[in-house]
Amino acid sequence: MKISVMGTGYVGLVTGATLSEAGNDIVCLDIVEDKINQLNKGESPIFEPGLDKLIKKGIAKGNLKGSTNIEQGIVESDITFICVGTPSKKDGSIDLNYIKNASSAIGRALRHKQDVHTIIVKSTVIPQTTENVVLPIISKKSGRKRENIGIGMNPEFLREGSAVKDALKPDRIVIGHADEVALNVLKEIYKDHDCPKLECNPRTAEFIKYASNAFLATKISFANEMANMCSIWGIDFKEVAEGMGMDSRISPQFLQAGAGFGGSCFPKDVKALAAAAKSDKIGSKILTATLEVNESQPKIVIGMTKERLGVLKGKKIAILGLTFKPETDDVRESRTEIVVKELVDEGAKVIGHDPEGIENFKKIIDIETSNTLNEVVKGADCLILMTEWKEYLEMDLKSLKERMNGNVIIDGRRALNPEKVKEAGFDYKSIGLG
Numbered sequence: 001m002k003i004s005v006m007g008t009g010y011v012g013l014v015t016g017a018t019l020s021e022a023g024n025d026i027v028c029l030d031i032v033e034d035k036i037n038q039l040n041k042g043e044s045p046i047f048e049p050g051l052d053k054l055i056k057k058g059i060a061k062g063n064l065k066g067s068t069n070i071e072q073g074i075v076e077s078d079i080t081f082i083c084v085g086t087p088s089k090k091d092g093s094i095d096l097n098y099i100k101n102a103s104s105a106i107g108r109a110l111r112h113k114q115d116v117h118t119i120i121v122k123s124t125v126i127p128q129t130t131e132n133v134v135l136p137i138i139s140k141k142s143g144r145k146r147e148n149i150g151i152g153m154n155p156e157f158l159r160e161g162s163a164v165k166d167a168l169k170p171d172r173i174v175i176g177h178a179d180e181v182a183l184n185v186l187k188e189i190y191k192d193h194d195c196p197k198l199e200c201n202p203r204t205a206e207f208i209k210y211a212s213n214a215f216l217a218t219k220i221s222f223a224n225e226m227a228n229m230c231s232i233w234g235i236d237f238k239e240v241a242e243g244m245g246m247d248s249r250i251s252p253q254f255l256q257a258g259a260g261f262g263g264s265c266f267p268k269d270v271k272a273l274a275a276a277a278k279s280d281k282i283g284s285k286i287l288t289a290t291l292e293v294n295e296s297q298p299k300i301v302i303g304m305t306k307e308r309l310g311v312l313k314g315k316k317i318a319i320l321g322l323t324f325k326p327e328t329d330d331v332r333e334s335r336t337e338i339v340v341k342e343l344v345d346e347g348a349k350v351i352g353h354d355p356e357g358i359e360n361f362k363k364i365i366d367i368e369t370s371n372t373l374n375e376v377v378k379g380a381d382c383l384i385l386m387t388e389w390k391e392y393l394e395m396d397l398k399s400l401k402e403r404m405n406g407n408v409i410i411d412g413r414r415a416l417n418p419e420k421v422k423e424a425g426f427d428y429k430s431i432g433l434g
């Protein structure tokens with residue numbers, strides 16, 4: 001199938017590369033020339049395990065390419081996936097500007113084409129956006145009759161860090177369709193996937209995505225609230241989570257105590273859903289509480305640091321982990337940003353380390369960084385673990401301790417082994433440790 005993918009970001013790239021791997025002809029479209037140039041050289045503009053390999057293969061085979069000529073890319077395809085960003089406005093509500101611009105471009109392009117064209121929204125959008133925003137703009141700009149347009153909504157559930165795997169082997173596929181054209185196109189595209197597939201209308205598909213993210217974010221905030229109780233009552237939440245997770249109704253996933261959730265999805269999606277519910281006078285007490293707990297978790301990390309070091313002014317603090325989770329270079333809404341800002345405001349000397357996220361993090365806060373663990377901990381009074389990269393879980397604590405000035409480790413992810421950390425001579429503090 002000839003498919004154009006609008007938006008060559010985390011979702012668009014993975015969608016394009018995996019659909020090319022399945023044998024489709026893919027053009028990835030973006031307004032940012034650098035991304036497209038990199039893609040056409042067979043390189044991935046983002047770090048995502050396995051993505052480089054798929055891109056190289058697609059470019060070499062000739063069934064994957066990038067272009068900034070958006071209208072031509074659409075005209076020469078039969079199906080367009082919309083994968084542009086849907087960020088938050090200042091008040092937390094969804095900003096649909098990229099979606100509206102993408103829809104206008106599709107509409108303009110379709111003026112130059114006769115055949116039926118199918119548009120599938122993959123971006124995360126508030127219920128009714130596909131039917132009430134995307135379709136009307138495309139219809140108006142293209143001047144097409146409704147029967148000449150297929151329209152569907154196929155939410156993306158990939159997780160950064162395992163995005164390629166998730167896209168190739170998803171838990172489920174949600175096929176939101178407003179007509180038979182879109183239904184048949186999506187069934188054909190996903191015919192080789194043997195996971196459960198749910199067919200529904202677009203607004204249901206849109207809401208499944210939000211309800212799923214809101215549930216997972218709430219599970220994290222719930223775990224954090226329980227962990228905070230554990231801290232007071234001398235209980236290790238890790239053991240509690242293990243016991244809870246043995247119940248198949250609960251599952252062990254997303255039950256980790258820590259500095260809260262970040263990334264490009266959970267914070268913005270929970271805020272957007274809460275704002276949409278508020279504007280339609282339903283409101284949501286649970287989502288409000290989920291966000292409140294999440295905002296307070298990084299402050300616990302700061303509190304622990306102050307408790308151990310006293311005045312932070314002039315103290316050297318090494319931060320391990322700048323990305324919002326391991327195995328990605330994405331620093332959007334990373335909890336590290338909040339912690340670093342607070343430490344810098346208090347006058348601490350902060351130095352950061354991350355296997356993949358240094359370049360992106362420096363665009364937000366230009367802190368001193370180092371590429372090696374040995375350098376970053378040199379002379380540090382305290383070490384704060386903010387992202388549970390494997391490299392940090394396996395670090396040689398004794399030799400790091402020898403290079404430090406102090407002996408404090410604050411584990412913002414409850415990821416290290418307390419016995420091993422203490423054996424290495426550290427004073428160890430973590431969220432939910434008891």
Ligand code: NAD
Binds near residue numbers: 007083085101102125
């Ligand atoms: P991103 O910011 O990484 O990529 C978006 C891309 O769209 C950018 O490269 C941007 O230049 C491009 N773009 C903007 N307007 C355009 C236009 N008119 N034409 C062509 N390209 C345009 O965003 P992302 O993380 O890939 O997320 C995209 C959507 O997918 C969002 O709605 C997000 O919520 C959703 N989503 C993201 C993830 C994730 O893990 N990142 C997972 C599931 C769903």
